[in-house]
Amino acid sequence: MVEQRFLTLNDVSEILNISLSQTRALVRTGELKGIQIGGRNQWRVESSMLEQYIQAMYQKTEESIKTEQLDHQEA
Numbered sequence: 619m620v621e622q623r624f625l626t627l628n629d630v631s632e633i634l635n636i637s638l639s640q641t642r643a644l645v646r647t648g649e650l651k652g653i654q655i656g657g658r659n660q661w662r663v664e665s666s667m668l669e670q671y672i673q674a675m676y677q678k679t680e681e682s683i684k685t686e687q688l689d690h691q692e693a
Contacts, residue, residue, distance in 0.1 A: 624662040627652075633668065644671075 625633070630650070631641040644650040645661055650671045652663040 622665060624664055625668060627661050627663070630663050630668060634672075 622629075627638060627641045627645065631638045634641065641650075642661070645652040645663065650663060651667045652661045654661055
């Protein structure tokens with residue numbers, strides 16, 4: 619089976635288990651990189667960009683947890 623290079627916003631929504639409007643917001647703000655293609659400028663997200671976004675969110679979450687732990691230790 620060949621892996622798809624580009625995903626629709628619906629695909630991304632399902633993978634991340636978030637709403638389509640949340641997915642659109644991520645792409646429109648540039649937090650998740652996507653492209654507009656075709657005559658109707660439909661959004662597509664490259665699967666590698668989605669993986670980079672997921673890894674960045676893991677890192678952000680880890681940093682947030684560390685900061686929270688430091689705040690609790692100082693209190």
